[in-house]
Amino acid sequence: MKLKDIRKVLVVGGGTIGQQIAFQCAAHGYAVTLFDISPDSLRAAKRRIRAYGDYLVAERHIKQETAEKAIEHIVPTSDPGQAAAEADLLSESVPEDPTLKGEVFAQFHRLCPSRTVFTTNTSLLVPSQFAKSTGRPERFLALHFHQPVWVGNLADVMPHSGTSPEVVSLVRDFAKSINQIPLVLQKENYGYVFNAMYSGLNSAAIALAANGVAAVEDIDRAWMAVMKMSVGPLGMLDVVGLDTVWHVTDYWAKHIKDPQTVKNAAFLKREYLDKGWLGVKSGRGFYSYPHPAYQNPTFIHGE
Ligand SMILES: NC(=O)c1ccc[n+]([C@@H]2O[C@H](COP(=O)([O-])OP(=O)(O)OC[C@H]3O[C@@H](n4cnc5c(N)ncnc54)[C@H](O)[C@@H]3O)[C@@H](O)[C@H]2O)c1
Structure with a gap:
């Protein structure tokens, strides 16, 4: 063919x-x-x-x-x-x-x-x-x-x-x-190439929120300010869809049983999925759509 x-x-x-x-x-x-x-x-x-x-x-x-x-x-x-x-x-x-x-x-x-x-x-x-x-x-x-x-x-x-x-x-x-x-790819790899790198960032961002270290907006603000990006990791996960993110996190929580991954999956389920907040597709996730706060020009300055 x-x-x-x-x-x-x-x-x-x-x-x-x-x-x-x-x-x-x-x-x-x-x-x-x-x-x-x-x-x-x-x-x-x-x-x-x-x-x-x-x-x-x-x-x-x-x-x-x-x-x-x-x-x-x-x-x-x-x-x-x-x-x-x-x-x-x-x-x-x-x-x-x-x-x-x-x-x-x-x-x-x-x-x-x-x-x-x-x-x-x-x-x-x-x-x-x-x-x-x-x-x-x-x-x-x-x-x-x-x-x-x-x-x-x-x-x-x-x-x-x-x-x-x-x-x-x-x-x-x-x-x-x-x-x-x-x-x-030359061999099978969980997360291919980009996702293998990117999932580390996402897990860290979700862990910061799940552990109550910083507010959602501040976690994204940190990434956006230093990396000069127009959206942070949690805002990007809203675009992916929080149900998809949860499926992935929960799968690994059950397989590797790492306590933080288990906590991240439970946090996504309790705080977002159970409320029907799936990200951009449902109009609400870490942010509200169609005008998420991080698109506001003053967001980066914490206003
Ligand atoms: N969202 C992303 O950014 C992204 C990027 C790359 C890969 N993926 C992968 O793509 C897949 C889908 O992700 P998504 O975010 O589009 O999910 P989604 O939940 O937005 O869409 C899944 C769709 O599949 C349909 N569906 C469910 N069971 C079905 C069946 N038996 N037959 C046909 N359709 C069925 C659902 O009705 C739904 O419309 C996942 O494996 C995800 O990991 C997602």
Whole structure:
């Protein structure tokens, strides 16, 4: 299979990042099906994809016509059979739960053509954890994106030991074709390259809040002031989605049983998830949206 044989991309999971992957592929000329089990999520995805296109146009990353064309090329569906038909490449972005991901791959293995290449966008798991469930381990690997996909355009291409080298090359070429800088890993690594570094920062920022060392705003202010950034680590986690952050933290809390990681997971659940505060997508997280305090020019001075 060559890059030119990839025409239809199936994105499974129409949440925060699936929406952006769908947009990225559609804007680069691929026919895209966006599958989600929840019709409500699909309705929200349609709205948010439009808002994402508007944001990229407003920030002068793309032209209005590109945004319109991309949106036209995305077919949202909650019918798995329709979604799978004629798919050449599947990009999975369902919640960060290894059992769920395994079930989703097994379901789509039954429905997709045998040629379909399966990729996972997992943040902190590794493809060998679900390779068997895909039913096609040699055509399976991780293709992992960074938010916002259009701007943060690095994509990790991470095979497991059973991925065929041809499929690795194909997916690297595919990543280039959607204007991502492909970073092919030499071995599996939890957190790939960027996330492996970045998750250390995030855990430290959550620990500072969970341990009551400093206020949320001051933790971000420290990072923003010294690093000259327009957003701090906790503000960025609102963009990622606090449920996704909790899934990752809770997974590691259960696996490594490090007391601070356990505390961080409990803090996120109690103070944010249980209140429905999931970050930008729910209008409230560490900050309130659409106008979070850190965007105020006086924020950095503690006002
Ligand atoms: N948010 C990010 O910045 C980011 C970046 C890179 C990777 N990821 C990874 O991408 C994945 C998704 O993250 P997200 O933040 O978009 O999550 P999300 O919660 O915003 O979206 C997940 C979507 O999956 C849908 N879903 C649940 N079960 C499903 C199923 N069985 N079949 C199809 N759809 C199903 C949900 O309805 C929801 O719309 C996670 O593995 C996450 O670690 C997230």
